[in-house]
Amino acid sequence: MSEKITFTLNGVLTTVDVEPDMMLLDVIREVLNLTGTKHGCDNSTCGTCTVVADGKAIKSCNTPVSKVAGATLFTIEGLAKGMELHPIQKALSESGAVQCGFCTPGIIMELYALLESNPNATQQELENALNKHLCRCTGYEPIRDGALMAQKLVQERNQ
Numbered sequence: 001m002s003e004k005i006t007f008t009l010n011g012v013l014t015t016v017d018v019e020p021d022m023m024l025l026d027v028i029r030e031v032l033n034l035t036g037t038k039h040g041c042d043n044s045t046c047g048t049c050t051v052v053a054d055g056k057a058i059k060s061c062n063t064p065v066s067k068v069a070g071a072t073l074f075t076i077e078g079l080a081k082g083m084e085l086h087p088i089q090k091a092l093s094e095s096g097a098v099q100c101g102f103c104t105p106g107i108i109m110e111l112y113a114l115l116e117s118n119p120n121a122t123q124q125e126l127e128n129a130l131n132k133h134l135c136r137c138t139g140y141e142p143i144r145d146g147a148l149m150a151q152k153l154v155q156e157r158n159q
């Protein structure tokens with residue numbers, strides 16, 4: 001039976017009327033029509049479905065929507081301010097980390113959760129975050145470069 005579930009999504013109080021065990025990824029893409037979050041493996045392996053809930057990166061393909069009732073959620077659509085990209089978006093695009101772009105929203109949200117809470121994350125912490133994501137295009141090096149550039153831009157913005 002469907003249930004009303006409320007959360008804050010990209011700064012907007014949002015209520016959906018869905019089966020509580022529906023996966024958050026499906027709610028985001030199919031009910032709310034926010035298709036920036038990608039549907040990759042569906043089994044918690046690829047990281048393309050990553051969103052941020054209460055400051056933590058989570059895989060929305062294995063998170064029932066009932067688990068985020070009352071949470072503050074961000075998807076990739078919530079990061080830019082108007083035409084102004086978030087520093088992490090800028091860095092990934094400038095480093096050549098975006099080829100087909102399918103993995104990019106998930107990686108950006110992973111880095112957003114890490115760097116907004118810990119702008120001085122160590123290289124190992126950055127690596128650990130990136131290791132949760134598969135990319136079939138780049139060979140990963142531009143993504144690592146992009147993550148380092150993102151950290152620098154976030155640190156500069158915070159000064």
Ligand code: FES
Nearest residue numbers: 041042046047061
């Ligand atoms: S679609 Fe969620 S981890 Fe791949």
Ligand code: FES
Nearest residue numbers: 100103135136137
């Ligand atoms: S840029 Fe194509 S999957 Fe990563």
